[in-house]
Amino acid sequence: MSAVLRKSSFFFITHLCTFSIPPLAMLLERRNRGVLSVMALWVPVWLSSSILWSERQESYAFLRTLPVTDRQIVRTKFGLALGFAVTYWLILFLFIRGAWGSTPEYSGYMALAGLTCAVSLVLAGGWYIFSWRFGPSVLTAGVMAFVVIGVLATWIVDVRRMVSIGGIGTLAPRWLAEGPWIYQAVLFAIALAAYYGLMRLAVRVKEESETF
Amino acid sequence: MNPILEVKNLTKKYHDFTLRDISLAIPPGCVFGIFGPTGAGKTTLMKLLARQIPANSGSVRVFGLPYDDREKEIKNRIGYVPQEPQFYQDRSVEFNARFAASFYERWDGSSFYRMLEEFKVGREKAFKRLSRGQKTLFAIALGLSHEADLLILDEPTAGLDIILRRTILERLRRFAAEEEKTIIVASHVTDGLEDIAEYVNFLDNGKMVVQSERDELLARWKRIHFREGSLPPVLVGQLVDVRRQPFSSTGLARDFPAIREALEAGIARGDVKLENARLDDILIAMHEGD
Numbered sequence: 279m280s281a282v283l284r285k286s287s288f289f290f291i292t293h294l295c296t297f298s299i300p301p302l303a304m305l306l307e308r309r310n311r312g313v314l315s316v317m318a319l320w321v322p323v324w325l326s327s328s329i330l331w332s333e334r335q336e337s338y339a340f341l342r343t344l345p346v347t348d349r350q351i352v353r354t355k356f357g358l359a360l361g362f363a364v365t366y367w368l369i370l371f372l373f374i375r376g377a378w379g380s381t382p383e384y385s386g387y388m389a390l391a392g393l394t395c396a397v398s399l400v401l402a403g404g405w406y407i408f409s410w411r412f413g414p415s416v417l418t419a420g421v422m423a424f425v426v427i428g429v430l431a432t433w434i435v436d437v438r439r440m441v442s443i444g445g446i447g448t449l450a451p452r453w454l455a456e457g458p459w460i461y462q463a464v465l466f467a468i469a470l471a472a473y474y475g476l477m478r479l480a481v482r483v484k485e486e487s488e489t490f
Numbered sequence: 491m492n493p494i495l496e497v498k499n500l501t502k503k504y505h506d507f508t509l510r511d512i513s514l515a516i517p518p519g520c521v522f523g524i525f526g527p528t529g530a531g532k533t534t535l536m537k538l539l540a541r542q543i544p545a546n547s548g549s550v551r552v553f554g555l556p557y558d559d560r561e562k563e564i565k566n567r568i569g570y571v572p573q574e575p576q577f578y579q580d581r582s583v584e585f586n587a588r589f590a591a592s593f594y595e596r597w598d599g600s601s602f603y604r605m606l607e608e609f610k611v612g613r614e615k616a617f618k619r620l621s622r623g624q625k626t627l628f629a630i631a632l633g634l635s636h637e638a639d640l641l642i643l644d645e646p647t648a649g650l651d652i653i654l655r656r657t658i659l660e661r662l663r664r665f666a667a668e669e670e671k672t673i674i675v676a677s678h679v680t681d682g683l684e685d686i687a688e689y690v691n692f693l694d695n696g697k698m699v700v701q702s703e704r705d706e707l708l709a710r711w712k713r714i715h716f717r718e719g720s721l722p723p724v725l726v727g728q729l730v731d732v733r734r735q736p737f738s739s740t741g742l743a744r745d746f747p748a749i750r751e752a753l754e755a756g757i758a759r760g761d762v763k764l765e766n767a768r769l770d771d772i773l774i775a776m777h778e779g780d
Contacts, residue, residue: 343542
């Protein structure tokens with residue numbers, strides 16, 4: 279299975295680099311941190327795009343001829359997406375700590391990062407099922423539509439205005455931003471449970487799939 | 491002897507086609523041919539045998555093992571060559587080979603690369619740049635290099651020139667000659683394959699209409715050449731695929747042993763001549779008879 283993992287992780291790694299390097303440069307140069315404040319919103323888009331590109335390059339017809347079961351493939355793919363969702367959260371955590379560690383906005387940004395990473399995880403599971411049920415071309419249309427909707431939603435929210443009145447972190451629910459840390463842990467646990475449920479469903483979908 | 495592959499009441503339904511109630515018991519160490527016209531269900535059956543698609547009902551056991559619990563173990567011992575091999579199209583032949591090799595418990599790399607050279611398939615070439623024939627050759631080389639005990643081949647000679655076709659048939663013949671190695675081959679043409687297939691099965695419109703040993707089938711069917719008027723009309727009426735010509739007509743006898751006696755006088759006079767039927771003719775006659 280390491281061959282599948284190595285091959286699939288290429289797009290996840292390249293996406294992660296494009297996600298983290300420009301903000302890192304900004305952070306190090308101590309330039310305007312406004313862009314950093316919206317990074318959390320982009321995690322679902324970046325993770326979805328990683329899945330899209332890795333799935334478009336996948337050849338399940340080939341994999342089916344090899345001594346590997348659909349269950350193993352599903353677990354590998356889900357494990358990979360989980361690993362990268364956690365990595366995105368860690369990167370966000372480091373950036374947010376570096377940029378707002380001692381400010382009142384810190385908890386709001388962290389809550390938003392936790393929320394978007396949890397949503398991304400569940401979304402990732404959904405994309406896999408969607409792809410295995412309807413094929414990568416339908417996945418392309420789905421992810422593209424999601425990206426367009428994401429951009430429009432960000433525009434509607436008007437990031438600049440949000441930044442000027444206290445940052446995008448205010449998008450996170452108050453109960454999550456101001457509540458104890460256990461709330462975020464519970465949120466992550468719920469996302470993980472949903473993800474596990476989706477993985478079980480994905481095994482069934484993959485085994486019944488004839489969409490290569 | 492236990493069958494190497496056993497299929498019971500296998501059914502696969504699509505909205506416009508159904509492969510119905512297929513049962514097979516394939517003995518080890520043979521070449522098992524599945525023939526039939528385009529759209530008969532051969533590819534669907536081969537995919538089911540190699541667990542590429544799920545069945546609606548029925549069971550497949552390979553090496554006595556069920557796919558449900560032992561898929562990985564089974565696939566380690568089979569080589570499947572699909573009609574249109576799908577690999578990583580943008581990657582090189584070398585990448586695809588290494589990728590596949592990493593999954594198998596047994597892998598004979600030197601034999602694999604020797605075959606690639608023999609088949610003139612460049613290692614560094616992107617897979618999508620290979621011709622259809624080369625893709626099939628690559629898939630066959632892959633199947634032969636992990637020391638499989640069972641090869642499942644779907645139209646393996648399609649798209650190959652006559653030289654490569656002969657090379658492949660010779661390879662398959664050698665593989666089958668090894669102890670306990672089995673080949674299941676599906677094709678819409680019998681050209682060349684009838685010589686190596688010991689069992690002949692005819693699939694038509696999703697149903698298995700003939701299951702027989704090749705020699706038994708060829709003994710039952712004979713092509714008869716006869717002078718017009720030399721055979722009683724009742725006998726001519728029993729022949730199929732009758733082609734009338736001015737001097738000598740021909741027809742296929744579907745149960746030659748049953749009419750042998752009635753033909754003997756004509757054979758003695760020289761009015762009737764016998765010839766072994768070609769597998770193609772038999773299959774066409776069966777298809778049209780249905």
